[in-house]
Amino acid sequence: MKPALQPGRLLATRYRLIDQIGSGGMSVIWRAHDEVLDRVVALKVLAPSLAADARFRDMVREEARAAAQLVHPNVTSVHDYGETVSPDGAITSFVVMELLAGEELEFRLTEGPLPWPQAVEIGAQVADALAAAHRLGIVHRDITTANVMMTQVGAKVLDFGIATRIGAPDDDEDGATFGTPAYVAPERLDGAPAQPATDVYSLGVLLHETLTGRVPYPADTWDELTVALAERPPPSLVGVPGLPATVAEICLRCLSRDPADRPTARQVATVLRDQMLPADPQANTMLAPTVTLPTTRRADAPVPAWVLPTVGPTALQPALAGAVSGAPAGTSVAPGGTVDGAAGQPSGRDAQTATGVLDGGSVPVSGSIRGGGGGYRARHR
Incomplete structure (x- = not known):
């Protein structure tokens, strides 16, 4: 057949x-x-x-x-x-x-933790995506390194297969909990309704894993997670080379046992993006979004078209440039023309x-x- x-x-x-x-x-x-x-x-x-x-x-x-x-x-x-x-x-x-076209974050981490600036950039992009979902009343419920794809234009959050509305029951009709144990917030084991704070906890696990190469509470089953939460010491980021104290603090706040103590996804994105700015105060001023950068382009020169590709190279469709043509460094343009602060990635065919x-x-x-x-x-x- x-x-x-x-x-x-x-x-x-x-x-x-x-x-x-x-x-x-x-x-x-x-x-x-x-x-x-x-x-x-x-x-x-x-x-x-x-x-x-x-x-x-x-x-x-x-x-x-x-x-x-x-x-x-x-x-x-x-x-x-x-x-x-x-x-x-x-x-x-x-x-x-x-x-x-790209590489799963989970696959990339098989080679070890990322340098903290790269981990922070990925965390900021995932936090931005979650903030957008939460504004629409959507809770993802399965933020993991396997559900983040690294592409030419930055991180992409995947798989809304178990997403639900804020306030909805957080288990199915048979009482089963959805998700990947090592990334699941403690309160979800008690059947608390779906809330943005549960996604923020998963974001904290993801950020911890990208910085250290390991999750704070390793578990493959719900029973293992229960034991790990009860017996393992609180997570720590001591020993991560060069990690700013602000990044360590926001990551550990995401991992707070009490959902009320966690920041919002938007707050996480803001803190992480602040750490991505150059240390030089004058450079910070020049990169601030409210500042108009000077241009040396002639008045009669054509304005460059900024295009953000949405697919990778395939046999039926050639790859588009991954970098934004003519845009300032660290700027990308969404398909609708909205300028976003996410850093564009170089173009290439080595996906x-x-x-x-x-x-x-x-x-x-x-x-x-x-x-x-x-x-x-x-x-x-």
């Missing part, structure tokens, strides 16, 4: 499947060609065994809706959601999103990973590919 999906199949009369680039417990990731807009995209396709269940289809649809609201340079863009019915009645449910929505198992394609429904990969009863 042939599999339901094969290369060359057309979904929703629009998306031509090219090849499968990842798989997980709930879904598979396909590279596909959008024949209407002539671009290569990533399709997260719900597993056939789950697509027959309306509850799981609703979950995928809600994921798409949540992520589609977030138009932000540090969040993976969602383009579409679709369902198709084959002649035998089988339903195919899928989310269409940008295809990213090690191509992916769309990422959350379950991994399949190498010139690097590391993740896909599937990993929001359910760890459950607590």
